Structures are given as C-alpha cells and as structure tokens.
Amino acid sequence: MPNSAMSRREQILQTLAHMLETKPGNRITTAALASQVGVSEAALYRHFPSKAKMFDALIEFVEESIFSRTKLIQQQNLSAAQQCQQILFLLLTFVERNPGISRLLTSEALVGEHARLRNRINQFLNDWKHISSKFCDKQKSRKASAPQQHRQQLPT
Numbered sequence: 001m002p003n004s005a006m007s008r009r010e011q012i013l014q015t016l017a018h019m020l021e022t023k024p025g026n027r028i029t030t031a032a033l034a035s036q037v038g039v040s041e042a043a044l045y046r047h048f049p050s051k052a053k054m055f056d057a058l059i060e061f062v063e064e065s066i067f068s069r070t071k072l073i074q075q076q077n078l079s080a081a082q083q084c085q086q087i088l089f090l091l092l093t094f095v096e097r098n099p100g101i102s103r104l105l106t107s108e109a110l111v112g113e114h115a116r117l118r119n120r121i122n123q124f125l126n127d128w129k130h131i132s133s134k135f136c137d138k139q140k141s142r143k144a145s146a147p148q149q150h151r152q153q154l155p156t
Contacts, residue, residue, distance in 0.1 A: 009047045012037055013057055020100030020109050027112055052114045055104070059120050062101060066094060066124075070131055084136040091128065 015037045019028050030051050034041045048054045073086045095102045103109035105125070107118045 008039075008043075009057075012044060012047055012054065013061065016054055017058060017098060017100040020103045021098075022100075024103065025108075028109070052117060055110065055113060055117050056120070058101070058104060059117070059124065062094075062104070063124055066091060066128060067131075070128075074135075080135065084132075087132050087135050091132075 012033070016028065016033055019033065019036060030041050030044055033051075033054075034044050037044070044054075048057070069090055070087055073083055073090065076083070078086065095105065100109075105121060107121050110117045110121065
C-alpha cells in the first residue's frame with residue numbers, strides 16, 4: 001500500500017508541475033488537478049492535507065534536486081571557473097527540463113496562495129544565490145590575483 005500511495009503522490013505532483021507548464025497564467029484549482037489526475041478532490045486530500053502542501057512538496061523537490069547536485073559539483077575536482085559554470089548551468093538546465101517549475105520559482109504560480117510559499121521560494125533563491133556566489137566569487141578572486149602573480153614574476 002505505501003508504494004501505491006507514493007506513486008499516487010508522485011502522480012499528483014507530476015500532474016501539478018505539468019499543469020503549471022501547460023496552463024501559464026491560470027490559477028490551478030484542486031478540482032482541475034483532481035480531474036487531470038483522474039481522482040476525486042477527496043483523494044487528493046488523502047495524500048496532501050492542502051494545496052499549499054502540494055506546492056511545498058514541489059518546492060522540496062526543487063531544493064533537493066538543486067542542492068544535492070550542487071554538493072556533487074562542489075566535491076568534484078574542478079577549477080573555480082568550471083564549478084561556477086556548472087552551477088549556473090545546473091539551474092538553467094533544471095528549469096529547461098521542468099518548465100512548470102519556472103512559474104514556481106518566479107512565484108507567479110503562487111499568486112493567491114499562502115504568503116508562506118512565496119517566502120519559501122524567496123529563501124530557496126537566496127540560498128541558491130549565496131551558494132552560487134560562493135562558487136563564482138572564488139573564480140573572481142582567482143582572476144583578480146592572477147595579474148599580480150604575473151607582475152611579480154617579471155624582472156625589475
């Protein structure tokens with residue numbers, strides 16, 4: 001039973017993400033979501049206590065996906081420039097592969113929803129900005145110190 005509950009839960013989230021992608025500008029109702037999933041609204045609420053919790057689960061998916069991959073990039077033996085490039089490419093690729101998620105990350109899909117959800121997105125974006133800045137600032141500092149190293153090597 002837990003496996004079928006998990007797969008239904010995933011189906012609900014995938015359908016929600018798909019609706020975010022295919023119905024830009026439209027607010028997604030639980031009735032429309034239930035219809036797309038092929039279940040009753042009551043069935044949705046067996047898996048999620050509220051629509052806000054459905055959005056929370058999508059945000060959690062984004063956080064886990066981005067931050068776990070960021071850690072992998074950090075653990076690789078790459079130059080600062082390569083790490084900076086990969087972390088920026090990561091977010092762009094993620095949004096490209098999950099187009100509905102971009103509506104979530106811009107909070108456009110959360111208009112009329114709980115302010116807590118927009119705050120959570122803002123926190124994710126701040127965390128990502130902090131992490132990506134750390135990678136890219138490391139690259140900037142290496143570039144800034146490079147000319148000084150060349151100057152020191154020139155004969156006087």
